[in-house]
Amino acid sequence: MVPERIFHIATAADWRAALETGTYTTSTVGRTLAQEGFIHASRRDQVQGVFDRYYRGLGEDLVLLTIDPARLESEVRVEPVGDDTYPHVHGPINRSAVVDVTPLNRKGGAETLMSLWMKGMAVRMGAAVLVMLLVAAVVLAAQRLA
Structure with missing residues (x-):
């Protein structure tokens, strides 16, 4: 029986490409x-x-796609894999079937808006410090030449 919702981990780059084309066609990391x-x-x-x-350790930004199988234009089959079963989508995933996209952190947990904001702020602060150091070095060099 197909679950009410199924999930797929995607690279953010692959998901952005799907937003442009309207369909998602990456099977898993490095495989179409x-x-x-x-x-x-x-x-x-x-x-x-x-x-x-x-x-884990892929080094790319990842997102978790939440998919509503009832909205899929492709067939979903629950198939045995080892001692368990997994849903497999036999065809492309149409964008309208993806009901939620959640950024994942490096441990596989959901990123919160606060953690994303903090990461962005840390990058901006680091860039600001580098610019200030560069300006200070230029000013000191100019003073020595004068």
Whole structure:
């Protein structure tokens, strides 16, 4: 039986490409739907294990796609994998079937708006400090030449 919602971990770059084209066709890291024959998905209780096995340490920004199978234009089959079963999407994922997109942190947990803001602020503060140091170095060099 297909769950009410299924999930897929995607790179943010792959998801941005899907927003432009209207369909998502990455099966898993480095593999397309055409290469694999389906798109890997999971139940919510399987997401962390999938993240730990295949995505931890990838070094790319990741998002968790929440997919409503009733909105999919492609067939979903729940198929055995080892001792468990996983939902597989046999065709592209149409953008309208994705009901939520959640940024993931480096441990596979959901990023909060506050943590995203703090990361952005840290980058901006670091850039500001570098600019101030560069300006100070230029001023000191100019004073020595004068």
